[in-house]
Amino acid sequence: MKRQSGQPPLKLKEATLSSLLTGLQQGKWSAKQLLETCLSNIDRHDDPANQVYTARFDRTARAEAAAMDTLQQSRVPMGELAGLPIALKVLFDVAGEVTHSGSKWWSQKAPSDALIVSRLRRAGAVITGHTNMTEFAYSGLGLNPHYGTPANPLASGRISGGSSSGAAAAVACGMAVAAIGSDTGGSVRIPAAFCGLVGFKPTQKRIPRDGVFPLSQSLDSIGPIAHSVDCCARLDAVMAGEPWQKNAQADLRGRRFVVPTNYMLDDLSSGVAEAFASSLRKLRDCGAQVVETQVPVLDRLPELMKSGGLAAAESYHVHRHWLQQHGNEYDPRVRERMERGAGISAADYLDLLQLRAALKKQASQWLSAYDGLLAPTVAIAPPLLTELESDADYLRLNLLVLRNPTVANLLDLCAITLPNHRSGDLPSGLMLVGQHGSDRSLLGVAQAVEEAISS
Numbered sequence: 001m002k003r004q005s006g007q008p009p010l011k012l013k014e015a016t017l018s019s020l021l022t023g024l025q026q027g028k029w030s031a032k033q034l035l036e037t038c039l040s041n042i043d044r045h046d047d048p049a050n051q052v053y054t055a056r057f058d059r060t061a062r063a064e065a066a067a068m069d070t071l072q073q074s075r076v077p078m079g080e081l082a083g084l085p086i087a088l089k090v091l092f093d094v095a096g097e098v099t100h101s102g103s104k105w106w107s108q109k110a111p112s113d114a115l116i117v118s119r120l121r122r123a124g125a126v127i128t129g130h131t132n133m134t135e136f137a138y139s140g141l142g143l144n145p146h147y148g149t150p151a152n153p154l155a156s157g158r159i160s161g162g163s164s165s166g167a168a169a170a171v172a173c174g175m176a177v178a179a180i181g182s183d184t185g186g187s188v189r190i191p192a193a194f195c196g197l198v199g200f201k202p203t204q205k206r207i208p209r210d211g212v213f214p215l216s217q218s219l220d221s222i223g224p225i226a227h228s229v230d231c232c233a234r235l236d237a238v239m240a241g242e243p244w245q246k247n248a249q250a251d252l253r254g255r256r257f258v259v260p261t262n263y264m265l266d267d268l269s270s271g272v273a274e275a276f277a278s279s280l281r282k283l284r285d286c287g288a289q290v291v292e293t294q295v296p297v298l299d300r301l302p303e304l305m306k307s308g309g310l311a312a313a314e315s316y317h318v319h320r321h322w323l324q325q326h327g328n329e330y331d332p333r334v335r336e337r338m339e340r341g342a343g344i345s346a347a348d349y350l351d352l353l354q355l356r357a358a359l360k361k362q363a364s365q366w367l368s369a370y371d372g373l374l375a376p377t378v379a380i381a382p383p384l385l386t387e388l389e390s391d392a393d394y395l396r397l398n399l400l401v402l403r404n405p406t407v408a409n410l411l412d413l414c415a416i417t418l419p420n421h422r423s424g425d426l427p428s429g430l431m432l433v434g435q436h437g438s439d440r441s442l443l444g445v446a447q448a449v450e451e452a453i454s455s
Contacts, residue, residue: 012174031068031083050148082124087176090130093211102135114211131166158382161191178226186405193377193429247444253287263298308340316341377417377429
């Protein structure tokens with residue numbers, strides 16, 4: 001199944017899953033050719049000092065691609081992702097491979113696949129390898145002192161965002177056609193926005209977390225990073241264990257969106273503010289109603305993050321014994337955030353859970369009047385690496401980068417980021433947030449928003 005004469009070479013840096021699947025089905029290219037294109041891009045673009053992939057699964061990936069080609073040639077019905085090379089953040093267990101979650105001292109050889117990895121394999125995905133991340137997923141910036149920090153493919157000298165840094169960089173560089181990350185406070189959506197991609201954070205309970213190393217049991221979600229909303233919808237359905245059905249694209253005429261004038265629009269960089277204003281104009285031109293108003297529930301979110309909040313308490317619970325034995329081997333900036341959890345008492349923790357439950361209910365009632373909330377995914381453009389050298393700047397920028405995306409995690413909502421920067425500008429994202437459990441309808445609306453803002 002060779003590429004037909006005259007067919008242009010594969011350009012995975014912008015290819016959608018739909019177009020690649022169509023090409024596979026029509027015999028324009030094979031699963032082997034897709035995979036080898038990805039591996040060639042890894043060879044060319046991955047920096048050993050600042051790794052995108054911390055482990056490559058070339059041998060098993062080639063076997064999986066060959067199996068998909070055999071099935072295709074035999075006209076055997078195949079899965080929804082048959083032959084597509086997919087990368088995994090290195091906190092997902094892969095049978096026989098080491099899960100280290102971005103750490104140099106902690107690792108375990110996985111006896112079996114994480115549940116979502118099993119589902120991806122059953123759908124025919126070709127697993128290319130494990131990608132780099134912030135150690136134990138505890139930062140929105142993506143820095144890792146152990147494996148290096150993946151460079152931003154769209155903005156030289158700037159970070160690719162975290163904690164799923166390698167996942168986004170891999171897709172943006174054509175090292176995989178999509179990637180799966182985790183999102184505890186924006187760790188899928190931040191790097192997607194910083195790398196000009198689409199990233200989806202589902203309602204937490206939608207995707208099972210079996211075989212995934214935890215950061216915060218209350219906040220962790222699993223989501224895809226890819227080139228389009230349709231790509232993310234396909235991956236989301238597979239991981240949720242649902243049959244994929246193409247969403248009927250929503251009509252934006254008459255849709256009501258809310259833009260909070262408090263909290264999420266504070267301290268925007270000029271480029272992000274301009275891109276956001278342009279996106280709102282385009283949505284209004286398509287007939288959408290955009291309501292700009294105060295959203296009181298947002299002003300109470302800092303109460304949930306006091307002293308590190310749920311993430312500090314729950315990560316400290318996981319790491320407390322290891323911190324005593326291996327504290328000097330952690331990234332100091334990660335260790336400091338985890339150790340804040342030691343000061344959160346059981347009573348404080350239960351108070352946080354109780355407050356969160358009340359705010360989730362309030363947010364659900366408030367959002368029911370709208371088709372979604374709109375905000376910049378991240379308040380600023382990707383910072384330069386040189387801006388993060390001091391601990392004070394690192395802490396300040398990390399909090400600012402996490403602020404907007406964390407809203408959906410704290411309130412257990414679904415959310416998606418769409419690239420909205422002009423060509424040549426620093427990358428930025430438009431975030432659309434939907435009600436708890438409205439994942440499929442949000443994806444349908446997001447496809448219409450995607451088309452409107454890309455015009």
